[in-house]
Amino acid sequence: NAGVTQTPKFQVLKTGQSMTLQCAQDMNHEYMSWYRQDPGMGLRLIHYSVGAGITDQGEVPNGYNVSRSTTEDFPLRLLSAAPSQTSVYFCASRAGQGSYEQYFGPGTRLTVT
Amino acid sequence: AQTVTQSQPEMSVQEAETVTLSCTYDTSESDYYLFWYKQPPSRQMILVIRQEAYKQQNATENRFSVNFQKAAKSFSLKISDSQLGDAAMYFCVSMDSNYQLIWGAGTKLIIKP
Numbered sequence: 162n163a164g165v166t167q168t169p170k171f172q173v174l175k176t177g178q179s180m181t182l183q184c185a186q187d188m189n190h191e192y193m194s195w196y197r198q199d200p201g202m203g204l205r206l207i208h209y210s211v212g213a214g215i216t217d218q219g220e221v222p223n224g225y226n227v228s229r230s231t232t233e234d235f236p237l238r239l240l241s242a243a244p245s246q247t248s249v250y251f252c253a254s255r256a257g258q259g260s261y262e263q264y265f266g267p268g269t270r271l272t273v274t
Numbered sequence: 275a276q277t278v279t280q281s282q283p284e285m286s287v288q289e290a291e292t293v294t295l296s297c298t299y300d301t302s303e304s305d306y307y308l309f310w311y312k313q314p315p316s317r318q319m320i321l322v323i324r325q326e327a328y329k330q331q332n333a334t335e336n337r338f339s340v341n342f343q344k345a346a347k348s349f350s351l352k353i354s355d356s357q358l359g360d361a362a363m364y365f366c367v368s369m370d371s372n373y374q375l376i377w378g379a380g381t382k383l384i385i386k387p
Binding site: 192200201202203204205206209219220249251253255261263265267 | 278283307316317318319323324365367369373374375376377378380381
């Protein structure tokens with residue numbers, strides 16, 4: 162099993178550009194989520210999904226879109242990048258109801274200039 | 275809303291000695307989980323130890339143990355026989371009844387050889 166994979170590992174964008182961060186898991190997990198990590202802070206939840214076709218907002222959803230068309234994939238779209246979105250982004254998955262352990266991807270470092 | 279507070283931005287310890295990282299949390303829920311995650315320079319998030327709130331016994335995983343004081347809402351991590359590979363950011367995390375993770379700001383642990 163590859164676990165949770167994320168691409169790209171690093172990305173530089175100009176203000177106003179759009180892009181998609183990819184996340185995939187091969188563990189058949191129901192629950193997937195996106196977090197951002199800013200310096201001096203813990204992770205903050207952006208969006209999450211409890212199954213294919215179901216998504217919901219987390220603590221900091223503005224400026225981001227998600228979709229979940231398959232169990233395996235959970236892409237995060239930045240609609241119009243802003244310098245405030247410079248951060249490290251983590252995707253995570255969890256088996257589902259009753260499971261507590263989240264499995265994290267390696268992260269994507271995004272810089273918006 | 276739940277909050278998690280780590281009051282020590284940085285700690286240092288001599289190799290082979292013991293160090294304790296502090297964490298307090300605030301929740302109105304009766305059933306929850308608490309975790310310590312480790313994030314080495316590789317950026318990967320690694321689960322170190324977990325504690326179920328309904329269990330009185332403190333969790334232990336090899337050299338890692340917790341001191342869980344439910345009434346005081348305190349959840350400290352003790353690392354015994356510190357090793358160079360323990361150097362990392364350590365995050366205290368709580369999980370609420372909706373399985374959402376609430377993260378502390380982290381403590382940077384430095385191991386002195």
